[in-house]
Amino acid sequence: MKNLFITIFTILSVASVGTYMSLPEKKSVVPIIYWVTDANPERVRQVEVFEKWQIDNGHLGPDGGPAVKVMVDTDNGGHKKIIQGVSGVAADVMDIGGNQLNYFKQMGFLENITEIAEEKGFSYKTTWPAISELLTEVNPETGLREQYLYPCNIGASALWVNKNAFTRLGLEPPSTLITIEEFEKLAKEFSKRANEGLKSKKFFISANIERSILARGEGVSMFNETMTSTNLLHPSYIESNKRYIRWINEDRILPSPSDMASFSSESGYGGGNIQLFMKGNFATTYTGRWGLIAMRRSGALDLDVIVPPHNGFPNTKAGTRAAAVYKGSKHKKEAYLFMEFLASREYSQTIIDGADAMPPLPESTKDDSYSKPAKYPSEWAVHDKCADFLAKYAIVSEDSPYVLGTVCERYEAKAYDKALNKLDSLENAYEEAHSLIEKEIQYNLEQNKALSKQYDEDLLLQAKIDEYRKAGKKVPLSWIKNPFYQRYYAAMGWLTEEGK
Amino acid sequence: MNKREVKDLAVGVGFLAPNILGVICFTMIPLVMSVIMAFSDWDLTKHNMFLDNELKFVGIDNFTKLFETGDFVRYLGNTLFFMIGIPLGMGGSLLAAILLSQEVKGSSRQVWGSVFASFIFILSICLLVLLGLGQSAMIILIVGIVGLIAVIGMTTGVNGYRTLFYTPHFTAGVATYILWKKMYNKESGVINNAIRDPLMSFAEFNQALSPSVMQGAAVLLGLVFALIIYKVSTHWGQMWIDGELGTMAWIICNAFVFIPVITSYFWSPLGFTKWIIAALGAFLLIVNFIRYFTKGRDFNCDSFAGAELAIVFALIILGILFLLVGLSAVTFNLPAMTQDGVLLPPDWLFEYSWAKPALMIMGLWGAIGSNNMLLYLAALTNVPQSLYEAADIDGANAVQKFWNVTWPSLAPTTFFIFVMSTIGGLQGGMEMAKTMTGGGPGGATTTLAYFIYVEGFETGRLGYSAAISWTLFALVFTVTMINWKFGNKQGE
Numbered sequence: 001m002k003n004l005f006i007t008i009f010t011i012l013s014v015a016s017v018g019t020y021m022s023l024p025e026k027k028s029v030v031p032i033i034y035w036v037t038d039a040n041p042e043r044v045r046q047v048e049v050f051e052k053w054q055i056d057n058g059h060l061g062p063d064g065g066p067a068v069k070v071m072v073d074t075d076n077g078g079h080k081k082i083i084q085g086v087s088g089v090a091a092d093v094m095d096i097g098g099n100q101l102n103y104f105k106q107m108g109f110l111e112n113i114t115e116i117a118e119e120k121g122f123s124y125k126t127t128w129p130a131i132s133e134l135l136t137e138v139n140p141e142t143g144l145r146e147q148y149l150y151p152c153n154i155g156a157s158a159l160w161v162n163k164n165a166f167t168r169l170g171l172e173p174p175s176t177l178i179t180i181e182e183f184e185k186l187a188k189e190f191s192k193r194a195n196e197g198l199k200s201k202k203f204f205i206s207a208n209i210e211r212s213i214l215a216r217g218e219g220v221s222m223f224n225e226t227m228t229s230t231n232l233l234h235p236s237y238i239e240s241n242k243r244y245i246r247w248i249n250e251d252r253i254l255p256s257p258s259d260m261a262s263f264s265s266e267s268g269y270g271g272g273n274i275q276l277f278m279k280g281n282f283a284t285t286y287t288g289r290w291g292l293i294a295m296r297r298s299g300a301l302d303l304d305v306i307v308p309p310h311n312g313f314p315n316t317k318a319g320t321r322a323a324a325v326y327k328g329s330k331h332k333k334e335a336y337l338f339m340e341f342l343a344s345r346e347y348s349q350t351i352i353d354g355a356d357a358m359p360p361l362p363e364s365t366k367d368d369s370y371s372k373p374a375k376y377p378s379e380w381a382v383h384d385k386c387a388d389f390l391a392k393y394a395i396v397s398e399d400s401p402y403v404l405g406t407v408c409e410r411y412e413a414k415a416y417d418k419a420l421n422k423l424d425s426l427e428n429a430y431e432e433a434h435s436l437i438e439k440e441i442q443y444n445l446e447q448n449k450a451l452s453k454q455y456d457e458d459l460l461l462q463a464k465i466d467e468y469r470k471a472g473k474k475v476p477l478s479w480i481k482n483p484f485y486q487r488y489y490a491a492m493g494w495l496t497e498e499g500k
Numbered sequence: 501m502n503k504r505e506v507k508d509l510a511v512g513v514g515f516l517a518p519n520i521l522g523v524i525c526f527t528m529i530p531l532v533m534s535v536i537m538a539f540s541d542w543d544l545t546k547h548n549m550f551l552d553n554e555l556k557f558v559g560i561d562n563f564t565k566l567f568e569t570g571d572f573v574r575y576l577g578n579t580l581f582f583m584i585g586i587p588l589g590m591g592g593s594l595l596a597a598i599l600l601s602q603e604v605k606g607s608s609r610q611v612w613g614s615v616f617a618s619f620i621f622i623l624s625i626c627l628l629v630l631l632g633l634g635q636s637a638m639i640i641l642i643v644g645i646v647g648l649i650a651v652i653g654m655t656t657g658v659n660g661y662r663t664l665f666y667t668p669h670f671t672a673g674v675a676t677y678i679l680w681k682k683m684y685n686k687e688s689g690v691i692n693n694a695i696r697d698p699l700m701s702f703a704e705f706n707q708a709l710s711p712s713v714m715q716g717a718a719v720l721l722g723l724v725f726a727l728i729i730y731k732v733s734t735h736w737g738q739m740w741i742d743g744e745l746g747t748m749a750w751i752i753c754n755a756f757v758f759i760p761v762i763t764s765y766f767w768s769p770l771g772f773t774k775w776i777i778a779a780l781g782a783f784l785l786i787v788n789f790i791r792y793f794t795k796g797r798d799f800n801c802d803s804f805a806g807a808e809l810a811i812v813f814a815l816i817i818l819g820i821l822f823l824l825v826g827l828s829a830v831t832f833n834l835p836a837m838t839q840d841g842v843l844l845p846p847d848w849l850f851e852y853s854w855a856k857p858a859l860m861i862m863g864l865w866g867a868i869g870s871n872n873m874l875l876y877l878a879a880l881t882n883v884p885q886s887l888y889e890a891a892d893i894d895g896a897n898a899v900q901k902f903w904n905v906t907w908p909s910l911a912p913t914t915f916f917i918f919v920m921s922t923i924g925g926l927q928g929g930m931e932m933a934k935t936m937t938g939g940g941p942g943g944a945t946t947t948l949a950y951f952i953y954v955e956g957f958e959t960g961r962l963g964y965s966a967a968i969s970w971t972l973f974a975l976v977f978t979v980t981m982i983n984w985k986f987g988n989k990q991g992e
Contacts, residue, residue: 002511079957086548106545107960200687257941258850262687327550406958414943421852421942436569447541
């Protein structure tokens, strides 16, 4: 028995040492940093360019090769990053995107990179102004803007149009700034002609369009001007979402979740929507420039890109997949070098070449390699428009400081789902969601006295804004916290001179 | 302790140390921390190694919050709904085990004859599929597969069947869920393809009938419902009088079958048939109860005597009654559903009323061919042959032998399976919901386990999430206590 024990113990010890010695860090003469990002095939090329960029810029290791190596790791919807981040063992650099930016900033494990970013040239000021708010946070004590992230890429979601899908049915493709009414009319006609003779609908105008953009197109955002309360009960917000449900359940111009499942197409980067867009089942697809990664694999299409339909205020959403340095990283210096690379012209060029959304550097889009890629002449009409949309129409999500975006989205989506499934009226469902979000806000205020003070101030401001607007008076920009309303008020001419 | 004993102890501890350390680090410490979390405001956006906010203890706030939004109660309801399938799954496992304990190997001539016939049959189907027979070929293909299974049984004997029935247990959960998701597909799923044509034919047939015929059928189902209630309540009442069932056990059994009676009263799709089901069912149950109670007992026994087997039986009846209620509702509404002469197959995973039953059916498939079946198989081999021989001498038929010999002999196993399945049911549903429906539509398939996951990671409120977990634990613990109380008794 003793011998058996010793034998097993020895085998396990040797195996442990063997495993430890086989770690990449043990084999490498230069530090290795881990980059948690999405499972995009482009990442491999980006790492190769990073290594070349280091050599070209004199960041050399003892063997004459690059000074830092990068290992790419993937994540499952952010949960791995959260668990590892709060536990002190996360990757040195992590990509964060979508509605998680605020959540991650609040968890406090992202390094404040304000100073080093200024020094090394990866300040948020070097990239697109539309996404500044996503990369930074205003320190409530100092009132200064602090940077936590730098973009890996930027997206201005839009409707990508397969012009042939319309012309083959004798229809004119949609115009760049199409109104909701025009869009609905076109979609109905498309649906009628494309599905003629079919037992069940196989052709739709699009897989989906972000509902919040359609509501914004009506001039209403999910939160009010000071983000102190939701606008879920606003008549325009309800109307906009009711229309969307009608498009799915009655007009059948957008597919239901069941229709989507019936397509049985989930393969490839970008998911099934782009595959179905390429096949012609969807005449348009709501995506960012990164959708081209999948589109390029399926062959040339006669493409156009348009702003989502609107009712007076054309807009789209600006988003980013941004990289942050982990506060608990043992390789911060190396991680900063990687951030420096993200702000380089070489990196932006890889984004341009790979069509991995929009590059971090705006000036890189002025080049012909961006607007007229030689290999893809069918895309020439879209690249400049993407840059134009990002500069003119893209607005970031309205993330209230008083409640987590993920929580609001969940309650809103649940209410919408109820109405979509005819379990309740949208009014009732939104009323419930609104009251739940208000409860969440009150809970957060009880937990945080500083936030509570700010909330009281913002409530007063909101009352003033409402009073001014009722009287038809203009308001100063500084009163408005919601990024959508900042742009909307400016567009409507509702800001005082100071605001403009 | 002498030197030798110390040495032995050291070796023993050495062997156990890795496991003990593992349990301490990965089970005990997280367990203690989760208790702390449940009574505190632990929130990832406030409390982690990079933030120095003070942890506040909030007493039972997290637990009272569970009942503020209604989500917890709703998702507990979903979890319990899925558990209605447990008695049915157990019944399926038992049936499978009984079938698999029979010897089925055929004679050489039968085997080769069947092999040849099946080969020709499957080849013909493949040709039909290739030639574009489409949906009808799918039905024939399923029949062909059933034929193939028969051939496997005849060539390999019962072992082949045992392997086939146990296959769901080998299959990885997520892979199974994806497969079922494809099978449930509204347009291209094998299930809808198989039932689409028969449904259409049925719709045409049904349209030709007067609506009162189908409503009459619904009433008939309601009467069957009431009859079952009458029969089981009579059975339990007699057992109580004979001293085979304790008073508490008798009350619990009656309470269980009262659940579908009450539910049907509040279920609008039943139309006027709810009066037959609810009123007649309740009337018979209550009258029978009072009748036996006023008669008084001939023999006394413990309050919980016979509870274990009677409760499992009551739960099986509960499952059957719910099935009848569902069938009655469908039958009652058929004239309205087929008024255009069209009856489309359900949109299994994306229709609120179908999503839960769809997942339950899938669960049933997994449950029948699971370890439960193996446990029953093992238990069946332990039933003394002498009992069957005695029953044969008494002239008992197959049903009587099952009811009076097999079923009571399997009682400890049945109870054990029931308790373990209940615990599994309370804890389960997470992978299923995440893979197949994302908890939708409209939260119809969100279970408590999935709710814990969403609350923990999407909001970072570990305190609240831990409170849900501990409430779930309390439910599981209660079931375990029932097992401890009655399961041990059975063992004795």
